[in-house]
Amino acid sequence: xxxxxxxxxxxxxxxxxxxxxxxxxxxxxxxxxxxxxxxxxxxxxxxxxxxxxxxxxxxxxxxxxxxxxxxxxxxxxxxxxxxxxxxxxxxxxxxxxxxxxxxxxxxxxxxxxxxxxxxxxxxxxxxxxxxxxxxxxxxxxxxxxxxxxxxxxxxxxxxxxxxxxxxxxxxxxxxxxxxxxxxxxxxxxxxxxxxxxxxxxxxxxxxxxxxxxxxxxxxxxxxxxxxxxxxxxxxxxxxxxxxxxxxxxxxxxxxxxxxx
Amino acid sequence: xxxxxxxxxxxxxxxxxxxxxxxxxxxxxxxxxxxxxxxxxxxxxxxxxxxxxxxxxxxxxxxxxxxxxxxxxxxxxxxxxxxxxxxxxxxxxxxxxxxxxxxxxxxxxxxxxxxxxxxxxxxxxxxxxxxxxxxxxxxxxxxxxxxxxxxxxxxxxxxxxxxxxxxxxxxxxxxxxxxxxxxxxxxxxxxxxxxxxxxxxxxxxxxxxxxxxxxxxxxxxxxxxxxxxxxxxxxxxxxxxxxxxxxxxxxxxxxxxxxxxxxxxxxxxxxxxxxxxxxxxxxxxxxxxxxxxxxxxxxxxxxxxxxxxxxxxx
Ligand SMILES: Nc1ncnc2c1ncn2[C@@H]1O[C@H](COP(=O)(O)OP(=O)(O)OP(=O)(O)O)[C@@H](O)[C@H]1O
Ligand SMILES: [Mg+2]
Numbered sequence: 195x196x197x198x199x200x201x202x203x204x205x206x207x208x209x210x211x212x213x214x215x216x217x218x219x220x221x222x223x224x225x226x227x228x229x230x231x232x233x234x235x236x237x238x239x240x241x242x243x244x245x246x247x248x249x250x251x252x253x254x255x256x257x258x259x260x261x262x263x264x265x266x267x268x269x270x271x272x273x274x275x276x277x278x279x280x281x282x283x284x285x286x287x288x289x290x291x292x293x294x295x296x297x298x299x300x301x302x303x304x305x306x307x308x309x310x311x312x313x314x315x316x317x318x319x320x321x322x323x324x325x326x327x328x329x330x331x332x333x334x335x336x337x338x339x340x341x342x343x344x345x346x347x348x349x350x351x352x353x354x355x356x357x358x359x360x361x362x363x364x365x366x367x368x369x370x371x372x373x374x375x376x377x378x379x380x381x382x383x384x385x386x387x388x389x390x391x392x393x394x395x396x397x398x399x400x401x402x403x404x405x406x407x408x409x410x411x412x413x414x415x416x417x418x419x420x421x422x423x424x425x426x427x428x429x430x431x432x433x434x435x436x437x438x439x440x441x442x443x444x445x446x447x448x449x450x451x452x453x454x
Numbered sequence: 455x456x457x458x459x460x461x462x463x464x465x466x467x468x469x470x471x472x473x474x475x476x477x478x479x480x481x482x483x484x485x486x487x488x489x490x491x492x493x494x495x496x497x498x499x500x501x502x503x504x505x506x507x508x509x510x511x512x513x514x515x516x517x518x519x520x521x522x523x524x525x526x527x528x529x530x531x532x533x534x535x536x537x538x539x540x541x542x543x544x545x546x547x548x549x550x551x552x553x554x555x556x557x558x559x560x561x562x563x564x565x566x567x568x569x570x571x572x573x574x575x576x577x578x579x580x581x582x583x584x585x586x587x588x589x590x591x592x593x594x595x596x597x598x599x600x601x602x603x604x605x606x607x608x609x610x611x612x613x614x615x616x617x618x619x620x621x622x623x624x625x626x627x628x629x630x631x632x633x634x635x636x637x638x639x640x641x642x643x644x645x646x647x648x649x650x651x652x653x654x655x656x657x658x659x660x661x662x663x664x665x666x667x668x669x670x671x672x673x674x675x676x677x678x679x680x681x682x683x684x685x686x687x688x689x690x691x692x693x694x695x696x697x698x699x700x701x702x703x704x705x706x707x708x709x710x711x712x713x714x715x716x717x718x719x720x721x722x723x724x725x726x727x728x729x730x731x732x733x734x735x736x737x738x739x740x741x742x743x744x745x746x747x748x749x750x751x752x753x754x755x756x757x758x759x760x761x762x763x764x765x766x767x768x
Binding site (some may be wrong): 200203207213294298301302304422 | 502504524528536539541547555599674710
């Protein structure tokens with residue numbers, strides 16, 4: 195436990211000692227803010243038109259800030275995470291392999307699981323800071339309308355779980371190569387595949403289609419952001435995904451020991 | 455303290471080390487000598503549990519490096535050859551981190567860090583990031599992290615490389631001071647270092663053990679396969695043939711031909727023959743004049759070269 199905490203602390207520190215965390219978080223916030231502004235502006239334009247024009251208002255039906263702003267906001271953020279998180283995770287093991295520091299790390303009396311979980315937690319820390327910094331957008335929405343609190347909370351919990359899944363996959367990718375670019379491309383590619391897998395469900399037979407749909411991120415994401423309550427099934431999905439990646443990661447460190 | 459039995463490591467089909475066996479007693483300082491690519495680093499990486507052997511066993515303090523890896527790692531301080539350090543950390547912060555991982559008590563860690571920083575001469579760079587340090591200072595930080603938990607066993611892969619002469623002397627005496635309490639294996643290319651710090655030497659070449667002995671014995675033993683410079687006044691042809699006939703002599707040649715028939719000859723004796731005594735009788739019998747006769751001492755360097763090129767001692 196102490197070792198886990200030491201590695202967690204060191205990992206967080208090294209994010210802040212390098213420009214990576216700063217750059218990734220800043221760019222992420224700029225993009226999220228920009229998209230949020232556009233969604234919000236569209237919504238207010240439509241609301242304004244509906245206020246002044248009775249026919250239009252009837253056409254739009256019920257104008258719902260949760261439906262039209264909050265949900266797209268989360269959907270966008272999940273997409274940016276897909277692009278940004280591999281940038282955070284790519285260095286985690288690759289850098290240690292390249293610089294050789296892994297030789298010392300693996301000869302300290304530390305369990306592989308402590309190393310992996312410590313690094314995982316460190317990255318989750320940065321990621322948590324990153325998504326919490328989008329909260330001002332929610333306050334803005336709160337100022338102008340009454341979004342459903344349940345949707346906001348389940349949206350953030352959904353993002354958090356999804357982030358855990360993305361990060362665990364990214365760290366695993368980073369543990370199989372000493373090249374950071376390769377790690378980033380591999381994790382981005384696999385995330386994208388898991389993201390899109392549900393699409394092919396339409397062409398596949400029903401049973402395979404169901405499996406594909408279950409494995410894909412998409413339906414789970416949709417659930418997290420659409421309903422006010424989080425499905426335990428979705429949380430289970432993300433947890434299993436994360437655990438599986440961490441398991442693979444343990445194997446890959448072990449094989450590093452085997453092959454030398 | 456350290457037992458290595460028939461250790462073999464193959465990298466794919468390439469040779470790493472082959473059937474290496476040795477033991478190190480508690481409190482002993484063992485020097486590991488060998489030319490580039492001999493397998494020193496490979497052996498050390500196996501003992502430190504960084505990678506497993508293809509076959510054979512290694513035990514540290516009775517624990518198998520593969521079965522009880524964690525127990526072994528608790529007892530070892532390791533300085534890898536390339537001195538890999540986290541460049542984005544400050545020196546004391548780094549040492550505290552390593553100390554924590556190596557199980558140094560939280561309350562003692564500050565004083566322990568202060569202690570190793572003193573020992574390794576790091577007080578001048580306490581504010582710097584490791585990435586800003588020169589090679590020699592990084593080496594010192596590497597040594598400091600190996601010493602931080604005062605481990606029973608130290609494995610140092612070329613510990614004095616890149617240090618300035620003053621620091622080399624300090625580090626050597628530091629290592630020497632560790633002997634007795636701590637078991638040390640150090641690899642090096644610097645031969646005087648071995649005779650200065652180590653009680654025993656292992657010479658390894660192309661993955662195989664070539665010799666295990668004390669530096670003094672190695673020197674003594676190899677000096678017996680002597681070469682002599684002999685200055686004899688007598689007809690050159692006859693001297694060459696007569697001396698060549700002595701059955702302990704393996705080779706004789708003119709080293710330097712002087713005026714009035716007094717030449718210097720280089721006489722090489724067969725190994726372990728102690729043949730120096732066979733020359734004077736011949737000279738006396740032939741009634742030549744003997745002006746000089748002296749053995750050519752071999753330095754540890756010569757011995758090393760001889761061992762790794764001959765490869766058939768023992
Ligand atoms: N990771 C590796 N993959 C393949 N072969 C390797 C690897 N590491 C070492 N070798 C090979 O194993 C042999 C022994 O190498 P090792 O690094 O142990 O030598 P060394 O005695 O430490 O040499 P040096 O004095 O140059 O440090 C060499 O032939 C080397 O090419
Ligand atoms: Mg080496």
